[in-house]
Amino acid sequence: MKRSALYSSSRAGAPPQPAQDRAPIATAGDVRKRRWLRAINPSDPRLLWAVIGLLAASTLASLLALGGQIPQALTQKDIDGAVLKTLETVQLPSKAAQAYEAIAPSVVRVTGFDTDKKSGELVQRSVGTGVVIVDKGIILTNLHVVQGATVIRIEFADGLQTTASVTGAQPENDLAVLQAHKIPDDLTAATMRSTADLAPGDEVLAVGFPFGIGPSASAGVVSGLQRAFRSPEGQHEMRNLIQFDAAANPGNSGGPLVTMDGQVVGIVTAIYNPSQQRTFIGIGFAVPIENAASAVGLSPF
Numbered sequence: 001m002k003r004s005a006l007y008s009s010s011r012a013g014a015p016p017q018p019a020q021d022r023a024p025i026a027t028a029g030d031v032r033k034r035r036w037l038r039a040i041n042p043s044d045p046r047l048l049w050a051v052i053g054l055l056a057a058s059t060l061a062s063l064l065a066l067g068g069q070i071p072q073a074l075t076q077k078d079i080d081g082a083v084l085k086t087l088e089t090v091q092l093p094s095k096a097a098q099a100y101e102a103i104a105p106s107v108v109r110v111t112g113f114d115t116d117k118k119s120g121e122l123v124q125r126s127v128g129t130g131v132v133i134v135d136k137g138i139i140l141t142n143l144h145v146v147q148g149a150t151v152i153r154i155e156f157a158d159g160l161q162t163t164a165s166v167t168g169a170q171p172e173n174d175l176a177v178l179q180a181h182k183i184p185d186d187l188t189a190a191t192m193r194s195t196a197d198l199a200p201g202d203e204v205l206a207v208g209f210p211f212g213i214g215p216s217a218s219a220g221v222v223s224g225l226q227r228a229f230r231s232p233e234g235q236h237e238m239r240n241l242i243q244f245d246a247a248a249n250p251g252n253s254g255g256p257l258v259t260m261d262g263q264v265v266g267i268v269t270a271i272y273n274p275s276q277q278r279t280f281i282g283i284g285f286a287v288p289i290e291n292a293a294s295a296v297g298l299s300p301f
Contacts, residue, residue, distance in 0.1 A: 238287070
């Protein structure tokens with residue numbers, strides 16, 4: 001199929017040029033040169049390879065003229081050796097450290113206050129943890145951390161402090177949904193991950209404020225799934241919990257349980273201790289994130 005011309009150097013029917021405006025008569029050499037140039041097709045791949053060949057030959061000639069050595073082609077052995085050398089000399093962060101770095105911007109400190117009847121001042125009554133699940137300032141925490149509090153105060157990862165309101169609750173799973181009244185400009189929401197493929201032995205990280213200290217991170221593994229736990233007061237029993245052995249103490253409540261890629265699989269809700277002491281003995285429980293997300297009407301999976 002004939003292609004339409006993109007442009008033309010002359011106009012059809014144009015009058016002949018006056019003698020003084022005509023180009024000088026071409027010589028035989030000029031004619032041969034123009035025929036050679038017209039014979040070259042810029043889109044011909046042979047032209048590209050010819051140019052590459054000329055450049056390679058020119059580079060090689062320059063190296064030899066300067067007494068340089070021709071570089072050898074890299075082999076797989078060379079590449080493997082370079083990687084091993086890098087691993088020997090560069091200290092890479094651990095998986096737990098990478099998980100913490102991923103989740104830390106979304107972890108908040110949650111403090112509940114009561115009003116003192118005599119002085120009218122606010123008195124701290126509880127401290128726990130929360131995790132931002134929507135970047136508009138929607139936070140998940142434990143209901144027992146904020147229930148009955150006169151004032152709820154949030155501290156974000158960047159240090160911003162603000163108050164918050166309870167906008168939803170799921171008492172059967174000890175969950176509360178908070179809305180922060182102010183949020184940082186660059187607030188980051190946590191990434192949630194389905195627990196469908198979670199298995200005992202999977203590594204996890206618990207991040208929170210144990211006894212108000214933190215944010216603190218502790219690593220462990222999933223110890224079991226579909227566990228049941230009855231509160232020490234015996235008020236209700238929670239089911240379908242994730243059991244884990246990463247250290248958790250009072251103050252971790254409401255914090256995220258994350259995988260080594262920093263994705264949230266649960267909300268820390270309770271620790272088990274037969275002596276009724278509020279200290280960790282190696283058994284913690286978290287509400288699966290599917291249940292937790294449903295508390296705010298989210299269905300991420």
